[in-house]
Amino acid sequence: MLSQKMEAALNDQMNWEIFSAHIYLSMSSYFAQEGLGGFSKWMYAQYQEEMFHAMKFFDYINEAGGHAKLGTIDAPPHSWGSALEAFEESLAHEKGVTARINDLADLAVEEKNHAVGIFLQWFIAEQVEEEDSVGDIVGKLKLVGDGGGLFMLDRDLGQRVFTAPTAA
Ligand code: FEO
Numbered sequence: 001m002l003s004q005k006m007e008a009a010l011n012d013q014m015n016w017e018i019f020s021a022h023i024y025l026s027m028s029s030y031f032a033q034e035g036l037g038g039f040s041k042w043m044y045a046q047y048q049e050e051m052f053h054a055m056k057f058f059d060y061i062n063e064a065g066g067h068a069k070l071g072t073i074d075a076p077p078h079s080w081g082s083a084l085e086a087f088e089e090s091l092a093h094e095k096g097v098t099a100r101i102n103d104l105a106d107l108a109v110e111e112k113n114h115a116v117g118i119f120l121q122w123f124i125a126e127q128v129e130e131e132d133s134v135g136d137i138v139g140k141l142k143l144v145g146d147g148g149g150l151f152m153l154d155r156d157l158g159q160r161v162f163t164a165p166t167a168a
Contacts, residue, residue, distance in 0.1 A: 014057035021050035038158025045162035
C-alpha cells in the first residue's frame, strides 16, 4: 500500500524520469545537428534508459495499489554551447536525480514502507553508475578539447547500445 504522500512522490519521480528522457533525446538531436553521430547515439541510448526508469516507476506504482499519473513535461533545452557543456549539464542533472531518489528513500524510512525502500534500492545503485559514466565522459571531454580527440571519442561513444536489464 502507498500513502497519498508516497504515491504523489513516486508519481513526481516517474514524471521527472520522463523529463530526463526528453533532455537526453534533445541532446541526441543536438549532437546529430553537430555532426557527432556517436554522441547522438549515446544520448539516444540514455533516453531509452531514462524511459526504462520511468516505466519501472509506472509499473511499481500501479502494482503497489496506486495510480500512475502522467503529468505535464516541461520542454527541454534544444542546444548547448559544446559537447562538454551538454555533458556537464547531464552530470549536474544526474546529481539532482540522485538527491531526489535519496529523498524518496528517506520518505520510505519515515513511513516505514519497507517495500518501497526495497524498490528504491535498484535506483540507488543505478545512480552511482549513472553519475560515474557521465562523469567519466566529462573528464574525457576536458582532456580532448575540441581537437581530433573529439572524433575518436565520438567513435567510442557510438558503440553504446541500450539493453534493458533482464532482472529488472
Ligand atoms: Fe533516471 Fe539518469 O536517472
